[in-house]
Amino acid sequence: MRHRHSTPFEMCEIKYHIKLPIFIARQWIRHRTANVNEYSARYSIMDKEFYVPSKENLAAQSTNNRQGRGELINGKQADNILKILKEDAERNYEHYEEMLNEKYDGSIIDEKKKGLARELARMNLTLNSYTQWYWKTDLLNLLNFLSLRADSHAQYEIREYADVMMSTVKKWVPITYDAFVDYRVGGMELSAKGKIVIQKMIKGEKCDIESSGLSKREWNELMDSFGFKQHLA
Ligand SMILES: Cc1cc2nc3c(=O)[nH]c(=O)nc-3n(C[C@H](O)[C@H](O)[C@H](O)COP(=O)(O)OP(=O)(O)OC[C@H]3O[C@@H](n4cnc5c(N)ncnc54)[C@H](O)[C@@H]3O)c2cc1C
Numbered sequence: 001m002r003h004r005h006s007t008p009f010e011m012c013e014i015k016y017h018i019k020l021p022i023f024i025a026r027q028w029i030r031h032r033t034a035n036v037n038e039y040s041a042r043y044s045i046m047d048k049e050f051y052v053p054s055k056e057n058l059a060a061q062s063t064n065n066r067q068g069r070g071e072l073i074n075g076k077q078a079d080n081i082l083k084i085l086k087e088d089a090e091r092n093y094e095h096y097e098e099m100l101n102e103k104y105d106g107s108i109i110d111e112k113k114k115g116l117a118r119e120l121a122r123m124n125l126t127l128n129s130y131t132q133w134y135w136k137t138d139l140l141n142l143l144n145f146l147s148l149r150a151d152s153h154a155q156y157e158i159r160e161y162a163d164v165m166m167s168t169v170k171k172w173v174p175i176t177y178d179a180f181v182d183y184r185v186g187g188m189e190l191s192a193k194g195k196i197v198i199q200k201m202i203k204g205e206k207c208d209i210e211s212s213g214l215s216k217r218e219w220n221e222l223m224d225s226f227g228f229k230q231h232l233a
Helices: 020-030 073-098 118-124 138-150 158-172 175-185 192-203 218-225
Strands: 013-021 035-038 060-061 071-072 130-138
Touching: 013 020, 013 138, 013 158, 020 130, 020 158, 073 118, 130 138, 138 158, 138 175, 158 175, 192 218
Parallel strands: none
Antiparallel strands: 013 130, 035 130, 060 071
16 A cells, blocks of 8 residues: 555445435545446435434534535524425425325325326425445545545535445455555645645755745645644634
8 A cells, every 4th residue: 555556455345335415426426436226216216315414413514615515504594494394395395206106105186187107206305315326446446536535625524424435444354444544544745846835844944935936825734744833714
């Protein structure tokens, strides 16, 4: 793993059965090096099941990271948001059944009417509806997935899945797991400029962001990674 010699990891394969909200499936499917077999909403009626965040995960839009969350939303505003999420999902699902002219349990609503095709009726479902798939991949690509998704930059909802999958890797291939935690999760990559900054600091030479050629964001990430105090506001 240290030398990026990847072929041994391609020899091990694993298949997961995953139930996940559609908006998370959309992030997940970007990992193209897996074989995916998804539950067909053309063929079957979708489950009446939706993801609604718990209150402690109901955060406001981050003010400094467009892809992130900020402070928690509390009180009446949180209650109202949860109400909207539940009501919209349930109402859309009821309309889905109405268009299908069929209930989730298979009972027909109105014998005199034709139901809309499943492949069309599904378009009205909310993105928090659950889908399911089998996801088969090899260890190399699974570790790539986990290094991106069991990471603080990943959205909480996909990270939750990745964290559980980390524990399956630990049980399945414990030696690889330890190497992964050591070299990938706990390790870091240094750019050439970043390396020069660290070398100068070790030698006690003068070093600042202007002479480093790093952006403020890179500089701060570097300082934070090494636990140095030169984080810039
Ligand atoms: C925090 C975060 C934010 C993201 N934001 C966005 C976003 O805003 N919009 C968006 O569209 N995506 C976004 N992504 C998805 C991201 O850009 C990747 O597409 C995704 O993480 C899959 O990674 P991957 O390509 O390494 O995985 P895989 O598709 O599994 O590929 C594994 C490896 O195979 C190789 N490979 C695969 N396909 C190709 C190819 N076509 N050409 C060359 N090499 C290939 C690459 O070496 C790649 O690393 C985000 C991901 C993360 C983690």
